[in-house]
Amino acid sequence: MSQTANCDENLLAAAYLNRVAEPAAIALWLLVREHGYRQAAAMVRAAEVPPEVAACTEARRDTTDPHADLAAAERNGIRLLTPASPDWPHFALGAMDRLARRRCAEWLTGRRARAAAGELIPPLALWVRGNGQLASIGIRSISMVGSRSATAYGDLVASDFAYALARREVTVISGGAYGIDAAAHRGALAADGACVLVSAGGLDRPYPSGHAGLYDRTAEAGLLVSERPPGSAPQRQRFLSRNRLIAAFGTATLVVEAGLRSGALNTARHARDLGRPVLAVPGSITSAMSVGCHRLLQRDEQPAQLVTTVTEVLSYCGGEVALPDAAPRTLYDALDLAARTVLDAFPAAGTADPGQLSRLSGLPLEGVRDALAALQQLGLVAETAGGFRLDRAGLRGP
Amino acid sequence: MSQTANCDENLLAAAYLNRVAEPAAIALWLLVREHGYRQAAAMVRAAEVPPEVAACTEARRDTTDPHADLAAAERNGIRLLTPASPDWPHFALGAMDRLARRRCAEWLTGRRARAAAGELIPPLALWVRGNGQLASIGIRSISMVGSRSATAYGDLVASDFAYALARREVTVISGGAYGIDAAAHRGALAADGACVLVSAGGLDRPYPSGHAGLYDRTAEAGLLVSERPPGSAPQRQRFLSRNRLIAAFGTATLVVEAGLRSGALNTARHARDLGRPVLAVPGSITSAMSVGCHRLLQRDEQPAQLVTTVTEVLSYCGGEVALPDAAPRTLYDALDLAARTVLDAFPAAGTADPGQLSRLSGLPLEGVRDALAALQQLGLVAETAGGFRLDRAGLRGP
Numbered sequence: 001m002s003q004t005a006n007c008d009e010n011l012l013a014a015a016y017l018n019r020v021a022e023p024a025a026i027a028l029w030l031l032v033r034e035h036g037y038r039q040a041a042a043m044v045r046a047a048e049v050p051p052e053v054a055a056c057t058e059a060r061r062d063t064t065d066p067h068a069d070l071a072a073a074e075r076n077g078i079r080l081l082t083p084a085s086p087d088w089p090h091f092a093l094g095a096m097d098r099l100a101r102r103r104c105a106e107w108l109t110g111r112r113a114r115a116a117a118g119e120l121i122p123p124l125a126l127w128v129r130g131n132g133q134l135a136s137i138g139i140r141s142i143s144m145v146g147s148r149s150a151t152a153y154g155d156l157v158a159s160d161f162a163y164a165l166a167r168r169e170v171t172v173i174s175g176g177a178y179g180i181d182a183a184a185h186r187g188a189l190a191a192d193g194a195c196v197l198v199s200a201g202g203l204d205r206p207y208p209s210g211h212a213g214l215y216d217r218t219a220e221a222g223l224l225v226s227e228r229p230p231g232s233a234p235q236r237q238r239f240l241s242r243n244r245l246i247a248a249f250g251t252a253t254l255v256v257e258a259g260l261r262s263g264a265l266n267t268a269r270h271a272r273d274l275g276r277p278v279l280a281v282p283g284s285i286t287s288a289m290s291v292g293c294h295r296l297l298q299r300d301e302q303p304a305q306l307v308t309t310v311t312e313v314l315s316y317c318g319g320e321v322a323l324p325d326a327a328p329r330t331l332y333d334a335l336d337l338a339a340r341t342v343l344d345a346f347p348a349a350g351t352a353d354p355g356q357l358s359r360l361s362g363l364p365l366e367g368v369r370d371a372l373a374a375l376q377q378l379g380l381v382a383e384t385a386g387g388f389r390l391d392r393a394g395l396r397g398p
Numbered sequence: 399m400s401q402t403a404n405c406d407e408n409l410l411a412a413a414y415l416n417r418v419a420e421p422a423a424i425a426l427w428l429l430v431r432e433h434g435y436r437q438a439a440a441m442v443r444a445a446e447v448p449p450e451v452a453a454c455t456e457a458r459r460d461t462t463d464p465h466a467d468l469a470a471a472e473r474n475g476i477r478l479l480t481p482a483s484p485d486w487p488h489f490a491l492g493a494m495d496r497l498a499r500r501r502c503a504e505w506l507t508g509r510r511a512r513a514a515a516g517e518l519i520p521p522l523a524l525w526v527r528g529n530g531q532l533a534s535i536g537i538r539s540i541s542m543v544g545s546r547s548a549t550a551y552g553d554l555v556a557s558d559f560a561y562a563l564a565r566r567e568v569t570v571i572s573g574g575a576y577g578i579d580a581a582a583h584r585g586a587l588a589a590d591g592a593c594v595l596v597s598a599g600g601l602d603r604p605y606p607s608g609h610a611g612l613y614d615r616t617a618e619a620g621l622l623v624s625e626r627p628p629g630s631a632p633q634r635q636r637f638l639s640r641n642r643l644i645a646a647f648g649t650a651t652l653v654v655e656a657g658l659r660s661g662a663l664n665t666a667r668h669a670r671d672l673g674r675p676v677l678a679v680p681g682s683i684t685s686a687m688s689v690g691c692h693r694l695l696q697r698d699e700q701p702a703q704l705v706t707t708v709t710e711v712l713s714y715c716g717g718e719v720a721l722p723d724a725a726p727r728t729l730y731d732a733l734d735l736a737a738r739t740v741l742d743a744f745p746a747a748g749t750a751d752p753g754q755l756s757r758l759s760g761l762p763l764e765g766v767r768d769a770l771a772a773l774q775q776l777g778l779v780a781e782t783a784g785g786f787r788l789d790r791a792g793l794r795g796p
Contacts, residue, residue: 153682282680282692284551285706294680294706297695306704308683308692 013041014082015066015229018125020044020057023227023241026118027052030104037082037124072230076204077219078129087128092138092249095274096122120244120273123227129203132171132194132223134249140318141171141196143250143271145243145264146180146257151289154180154257157281159187161254164310166193168321171222173198173249175242176211180256180264185214188222195222196249200242201234202226225249239263247271251317254279255304258292265292272302277316280304331378338363342371343380343390351387411439412480413464413627416523418442418455421625421639424516425450428502435480435522470628474602475617476527485526490536490647493672494520518642518671521625527601530569530592530621532647538716539569539594541648541669543641543662544578544655549687552578552655555679557585559652562708564591566719569620571596571647573640574609578654578662583612586620593620594647598640599632600624623647637661645669649715652677653702656690663690670700675714678702729776736761740769741778741788749785 014037021028031053032040043049044057073080081088100121107117128134142165144158162172162184172188174181176197188195197218201207203226206215218224227245228238243263247253247270255278258264268278280297283290296304307313314320332340345361346352354372358365372388375381381388412435419426429451430438441447442455471478479486498519505515526532540563542556560570560582570586572579574595586593595616599605601624604613616622625643626636641661645651645668653676656662666676678695681688694702705711712718730738743759744750752770756763770786773779779786 153684157683281683282688282695282704283683284681285555285679286551290680291706294704297680297704298706298710306680306692306695308689308696312696 010037010082010084011070011080012066013037014125015069015080016041016064017044018080018123018227019066019069019229020060020064022056022237023123024118024121024244025056026100026104026107026114026121028056029100029121029124032124069229069231072204073127076129076230078127078203078230081126081128081134082124087133087135088126089134089137089249091136092134092141093122095276096120096244096248099274120270123245125227126245127203127226127229128223130219130223131221132196134196134223134225137171137173137196137249138251140169141173141194141249141251142313142317143173143246143253143267144180144184145174145246145253145255145267147259147262147264147289147292148177148179148181149259149289150179150183150257151283151287153283153287154281154289155183158183158256159190161256161310161313162187162195163191163193165313165317166191166195168310168314169193170251170314170317171196173246175200175239175246176207176214176218178208178211182211182214184256185218189217192221197222197224198242198246198249199224199226199234200228200238202228202230202232204230205233207234240266243267244270247274247276250276252277252279252313254281254307254313255293255296256281257283257287257289258296259288260291260295262292265296268296268304278302278304279307279313279316282306282308331380335378336374338367339371339374342368343375346381346388346390351384351389353387357388407436408480408482409468409478410464411435412523413467413478414439414462415442416478416521416625417464417467417627418458418462420454420635421521422516422519422642423454424498424502424505424512424519426454427498427519427522430522467627467629470602471525474527474628476525476601476628479524479526479532480522485531485533486524487532487535487647489534490532490539491520493674494518494642494646497672518668521643523625524643525601525624525627526621528617528621529619530594532594532621532623535569535571535594535647536649538567539571539592539647539649540711540715541571541644541651541665542578542582543572543644543651543653543665545657545660545662545687545690546575546577546579547657547687548577548581548655549685551681551685552679552687553581556581556654557588559654559708559711560585560593561589561591563711563715564589564593566708566712567591568649568712568715569594571644573598573637573644574605574612574616576606576609580609580612582654583616587615590619595620595622596640596644596647597622597624597632598626598636600626600628600630602628603631605632638664641665642668645672645674648674650675650677650711652679652705652711653691653694654679655681655685655687656694657686658689658693660690663694666694666702676700676702677705677711677714680704680706729778734772736765736769737772740766741773744779744786744788749782749787751785755786 103112103117106112107114146154158180166172166188171194172184173196174184176199195218203224206212243266247267253268253271255264255268271278280293297306341361341363342357345357354365354368358368381390501510501515504510505512544552556578564570564586569592570582571594572582574597593616601622604610641664645665651666651669653662653666669676678691695704739759740755743755752763752766756766779788
């Protein structure tokens, strides 16, 4: 069943509200919180809204066509998520939601400037494309960010770390740009790991256009995410609002290389505001691309954590797991001690009965019987008329 | 008057005690504290000392010849300093003295192990060679330490920083070894700045021998310092005890590059124990020579300060000063506003009287008179029969 056929009024309302204002519109978010998607959309359309909502919606009030957006999305394999969707990233966005409520309360009571309150407003809806899922994002994920004009050092570190982290079941998130972003995506893809690309524009408009292939491969192995509807251009302000999603999706945010004015520092600030660890890779003091990282590490308040190894990064985004390589290579490695002892006690050829195996192994008869039952279940021994027979073929690794 | 001709009993006692035990002998230091140099030396010679003093002195008790040491020192341009010498580094060693007293008290009352108490015992005497002085060391000085097998990056940073710091009147201290030490010394020497080389062995035995020229140049421009008497070999333990002097002499200690087992980390620990700032230069995470620096920066307790510029280093070792280049280039730059205004008001040729100058400059007559007096003192105007006359030649820079 296609999404447009299924699209209920809520989805249409979400698509409408998602386009009618630019992301992180504080007044619109408050309206939706109070009245829900359908009511809020109807109020905006009827221009029956407070002046602050009118100000951020009237330019597109009458031209926004959610049917067209949903149809364009369907043509491009893109679907729309709202907080009612099973795949909505509630876990990852929880911190932003709490922060937005607190900051809005401070703004409404005059204790905070509006601009400072509006920066970390949760998205009303998200467009996604690909096979990955978002529901558990943030539990074991890393946002890797950095300079577009990365050095060979930054590229190497980003792709190496992304590869090693993806191999350890950490979802790698980045923004799809040249430089550090691309290196991070490529490392995760090379590891066949989970990866998420958060785009500033519509998902049918890869940016930069040279990354169309990267977008396609990420959609296949992971997920593309954007707050903007299909067809949207990646405008400057959308990069800044996009960065808050990257910060929110990562269990931690890792800045690999950043110049003094890099957008990665904006992402790092969002992560800090959301209470997420900010990690930074040090580099040569002679490299302009490490100046931003060093500034983060030198902060008096809430400095970034200096990381030099994958193990250190892991300690901030979910911890170490056994690599496939470190897992049992053969079934034998996975057996308990009693089963191994019984297996080793089998004669080189022929059959044996439990009594013999007990004498040969030194295990009590009851222990031998339990071990034989387990070994039988695994297909390593078979019971025949003459007793138990070993099937060593089953022990070889895959 | 030569030192041997002048050597009183105190100097002989200090030379004796300085050689009879290896540096940082806690029991001997306590004996000297209680009885003074002459009495303590007489007690050691007569073997009338507590068992712990006997243990660290009996091996050399009868063979130590302070006359020979002082004679060898004189032949090599080396002199002996004791706390009674005007050039003794009381300022720099104050923290070590206080720490040693506290730790000894803890050791004697069973609250601290002897080894842990004895590490930072002040020197009983110091051998020095060269034109520099030690009395004010530690007020505006930097101890630069690091790996002997430094990379090109470390060498560059060490020599650049040492040069820039020495130009800003910061005394550069290091250990005379290959790698970071040598780069630091060379940078300071290139700047014609103050520099101190603290050697582990006797000052007549440059170590490494390839650094004989570096020793000579440092003696000329600055100072060589060693706790060990002439002829002493640079044994391993002496490097470790030498490191405590390097840590004590620096207002801050800067680790430029260090492997995981670098002696520079030992110096950094001493500096931390002495309450001195420890600074570290970050580097590539792929460089084994930066691992030690990154470890210092990652410490949970009292992490090192990450520094990337000379200005940051300066903020920990005495602050910025105006460079010769930044100082007034002409006398005019150094004048106050009133004097400049009067100067500018002078007619292009001829003389002017205070009344004219007051009208031309807009300053009150009294202010003009004060400014003229100041300008006269500086030789910029002269009083003649016809009034005041300008001497523009005096305004040109040197």
